[in-house]
Amino acid sequence: MEYILEARDVSHRYGRGEDSPYSLHHVSVGIREGVRTVILGANGAGKSTLFYHFNGVYRPSEGEMFYRDIPMSYEREHLYQLREDVAVVVQNPDEQIFSSTVEEDVAFGPMNMNLHPDIVEGRIRDSLFKVGMEEYRYRPTTQLSYGQKKRVAIAGALAMEPKVLILDEPTAGLDPQMSQEVMELVDQMCLAGTTVVISTHDVDLAYSWAEEIHVLRMGRLVYSGPPEPFFGDRDAVSLAGLTVPHTFSVNRSVEGIRGRSESPYPRTESQLLAKMSPPEARFGRISVRAVPEDGAVPDDGGELVGIYGFRTRRLFDETGSRADVYFDAIEGCCLGAMQGRDAVLYCDPELVDVVRERIRGLSAFGRAPEVV
Amino acid sequence: MGGGRTSDSGTSEHIRMDALAYSSRMLIWAPLGKLILVIAVLVVNVMTDSVITAFAVLALGLALMAYSTNMRIPFMLGVAIAEALLILIVACGIISINGDHSQPCIWSADFLWLDFYMTADSFNQAWLVLLRSVAGITMMMAFATSTPIPHLAQALRQIRIPDEICEIVVLIYRYAFLLLERMDTMWSAAGSRLGFSGIRRSISTVASIAVGIFTSSMNLADKAQVSLECRGYRGYFPIYNRPQRAGIGWISVAVIAFALLYILGIHTEGVVDFAGLAFGA
Numbered sequence: 001m002e003y004i005l006e007a008r009d010v011s012h013r014y015g016r017g018e019d020s021p022y023s024l025h026h027v028s029v030g031i032r033e034g035v036r037t038v039i040l041g042a043n044g045a046g047k048s049t050l051f052y053h054f055n056g057v058y059r060p061s062e063g064e065m066f067y068r069d070i071p072m073s074y075e076r077e078h079l080y081q082l083r084e085d086v087a088v089v090v091q092n093p094d095e096q097i098f099s100s101t102v103e104e105d106v107a108f109g110p111m112n113m114n115l116h117p118d119i120v121e122g123r124i125r126d127s128l129f130k131v132g133m134e135e136y137r138y139r140p141t142t143q144l145s146y147g148q149k150k151r152v153a154i155a156g157a158l159a160m161e162p163k164v165l166i167l168d169e170p171t172a173g174l175d176p177q178m179s180q181e182v183m184e185l186v187d188q189m190c191l192a193g194t195t196v197v198i199s200t201h202d203v204d205l206a207y208s209w210a211e212e213i214h215v216l217r218m219g220r221l222v223y224s225g226p227p228e229p230f231f232g233d234r235d236a237v238s239l240a241g242l243t244v245p246h247t248f249s250v251n252r253s254v255e256g257i258r259g260r261s262e263s264p265y266p267r268t269e270s271q272l273l274a275k276m277s278p279p280e281a282r283f284g285r286i287s288v289r290a291v292p293e294d295g296a297v298p299d300d301g302g303e304l305v306g307i308y309g310f311r312t313r314r315l316f317d318e319t320g321s322r323a324d325v326y327f328d329a330i331e332g333c334c335l336g337a338m339q340g341r342d343a344v345l346y347c348d349p350e351l352v353d354v355v356r357e358r359i360r361g362l363s364a365f366g367r368a369p370e371v372v
Numbered sequence: 373m374g375g376g377r378t379s380d381s382g383t384s385e386h387i388r389m390d391a392l393a394y395s396s397r398m399l400i401w402a403p404l405g406k407l408i409l410v411i412a413v414l415v416v417n418v419m420t421d422s423v424i425t426a427f428a429v430l431a432l433g434l435a436l437m438a439y440s441t442n443m444r445i446p447f448m449l450g451v452a453i454a455e456a457l458l459i460l461i462v463a464c465g466i467i468s469i470n471g472d473h474s475q476p477c478i479w480s481a482d483f484l485w486l487d488f489y490m491t492a493d494s495f496n497q498a499w500l501v502l503l504r505s506v507a508g509i510t511m512m513m514a515f516a517t518s519t520p521i522p523h524l525a526q527a528l529r530q531i532r533i534p535d536e537i538c539e540i541v542v543l544i545y546r547y548a549f550l551l552l553e554r555m556d557t558m559w560s561a562a563g564s565r566l567g568f569s570g571i572r573r574s575i576s577t578v579a580s581i582a583v584g585i586f587t588s589s590m591n592l593a594d595k596a597q598v599s600l601e602c603r604g605y606r607g608y609f610p611i612y613n614r615p616q617r618a619g620i621g622w623i624s625v626a627v628i629a630f631a632l633l634y635i636l637g638i639h640t641e642g643v644v645d646f647a648g649l650a651f652g653a
Contacts, residue, residue: 057601080604088602094550095595096603100522100542104612109603111610120612140394140520142549156603 002069003030004164004195005054005086010063012049012219023049025219026063031164031197036190038206038227039199041216042241047199048091050216051166054197055086084113087162091169093149102128102144102152103137109160120159127158130185130310147178154182164195171205180327183209185310191354207231207245208267215240228265247272266365270334275365277338283369284337288356290349295319297346304341306333308355309348316346330358337369390520390549392449398440398518403527403615405622410515412626413633417504417511420637423496423644426503428633433510440518449517453509460505468498478651492647499646521545526615539609547592555585 012024024046031037031054039047052058053065056072056079065072067082087109090096099105106127110120128134131151136144144152150173157165170186171179183205190196200206206213207227215223215230217240223230231237231248244252247266254276255262266272277283284304291297291307295315299305299322306329307316316323325332325343333343347355362368393399398406417429437443445453471477471491478495481488519527522545525538558581562568567577 052598052602055602057598079601080606083602083604090595090599090602092595095592096599098543098546098596098600098603098609100520100546101613104522107612108610111612112604112606117612124612138394140390141546142390143394160604 002033003066004033004068005031005197006066006069007050007053007060008064008066010050010053010060010065012046012053012058013061022219024053024060027216027219027221028063029214029221029224031195032212033195034190034193035195036209036211037195037197038210038213039197039216040201040203040206040213040240040242041199042201044218045216045241046219047216048168049219051088051168051197051199054164054166055088056082057088080112084160085163086166087157087160087164088166089153089157089168089170091172093146093153096153096156097141097149100140100142101137102133102139102141102155105141105152106155106159109156113160123159123161127155129314130158130188131155132181132310132314147174150174150178150182154185158189162194164197165189166197166199168199169201170198171200171202177327179205181313184308184328188309188348188351191351201242203231203242203245204247207248215242217241227267232262251275264365268331270331270338271362271365273335273338274362274367277367279367281338281367282340283367284340284342285370285372286333286337286359287342287344287372288352288359289344289346290352291315291346295321297321302342304333304336304343306330306336306343306345307347308345309351311348312346330355334359334362334369343369392441392444392517393520396440396518397442398436398514399520399523400616401518402618402622403519403523404530405616405618405625406515406519407524407527408618408622408626409629410511412630413511414508416630416633416637417507420634420641421500422637422640422642423500423503423646424640425633425637426500426507428636430503430507430510432629433507433514436514437510437517440514445517449513453513456509457506460502464498464502467501468495470494478647492645492651495647495650496645523615526611527618530617535608542609547589547596550592551585551589554588555581558584 007027007029010024010027011022013020013022015021027046027050029050039050041047049058053060056065056074059074067086072078072082097105099108103124106124107120110123115123124137125134128137131154133148133151133155136148136152141149141152150170154167154170165186167186170182174182186196186198186209198206198209210227212225213223213227213230214221215236222236222240227245228248231244234244237244245267247268251266251272252262264275266275287303291309291312292315295318297305297316297319301322304324305322306325307313307323308329313326315321323329323346325336329345329347333345336343345355356371359371360368413429413432417426469488469490471489471494473489475491475493477489478492479488479490522542525541525545528541529535529538562577562581566573567580568574
């Protein structure tokens, strides 16, 4: 398997002396291209340190880093090239925002890449649009709330159009709705072909989102692979300073009571319900539609309306159209349909097939609502 | 003790002042142009001994400030202006009662060991100084309330101040807000743990906050360095949207204002006699 980023036997100490402790200790980890990856670990496990190795800000004390199977060179020009491809969004946006206005800060990365001003302009507009901050373009960064700063920090990374986007605790400090919005954006980045790596200690987020997890404990890699085997080992989870995800725990308990196999493992509430629903339950239908370009959607009032994707969200905001499920709408519409309501899910045109596939995927767990 | 640090709306005063500059109607004017105009007017303000020129500068400053801010002056800024005016009035009072004893006295008094001796010249001089100062403050306020620090840094760049200095100005501006916000938080936290109960304890608390802010700033600098590298920093801060450049138009405006005020000053020196108006001297 080809890795886009790889650490081979990497160790790192913050001090120079032999006595200084390892922040990373013989870590070997590979990030596969296009695979949704989460680095899990308690505070101080070494997640951020590993991230800064991925974009060459830190150099390993021992071992070697690879980008697309080529050993990283720490010469200045190579590092610039690497950082154009591998963008990191740090946990605290205040540490990342340097410029006095939103526009200047988003332009910071593209300008460092020496892009033509017209291209920079396009990237500023696109990235602010994606994070829903266009109207704040000329605002001073000092006047933004924490959530807005976080969006600007993400926009700053998006504007560089990286091949790999690394987000350090992307939902930390955000309210639940904003967290959903950020994760939706991250999802769209993945679908657009960007390899996204997230660090978090939010096990529910990691379990529902990740295809692959890497778990760090006190600077050592203790697990790499799909999430289920790791969360199935309570001792390993506990030793890593984590907890078992809610969905995983409920599935295990219920199937234990019913005396059935835990597999397949549901990661979301809708997957869990699909697995647990009795055959006689009446499900509603979900109609997945591309949002019309003018944003004018018929409102018959009877169906549950969900929206997914930043363009759809913007069009609904502009036209004032009714949306019942504004955040995490795929999940919300599935849950609504499983309770017998018909739902319409409007999404960005390029997402229609993906969303349909995702809903149909519920059938792997049991019964799925009909998708039209 | 900590109550005055934020306004009723919860927004810190320093952020409100920054917001004032960014919402100014003069924001889009070329910062260097504004700077040249203000300097020209300030210079001519002290080049002539005419009270009329000082009045004209005051009127210009007030008009610009009114246009710039719609007279929405933040409370703390208003307090600062009032304090400056009070100091000026006291200073001018001192000037007026320190007249030359060889000149005729219009008012005198003895108080304790002080000898007050006011002449027509000293009285007029005091008024001139007061009006010039107030006019100067008003002009500078018009500039300050319409020019955010990053725009000022741009103006400095245009007059060939080294980039390093301009970037330090911008970074200080950016991080000053963060540190002030952190200080606000620490201040409130200290207050909620009775850190300001009593003078000695307050002094000790303020010292602890100062130390905390210093160490925070070092920590922040380390993290900011890493973030800069993450964002492809190449040793300088690129500017995307440069404010308008000061062209020949701005220089012309500054020269014309200077010339008009200077001519006005030359022809109106001594026209207004405050001593005569006040004392009939």
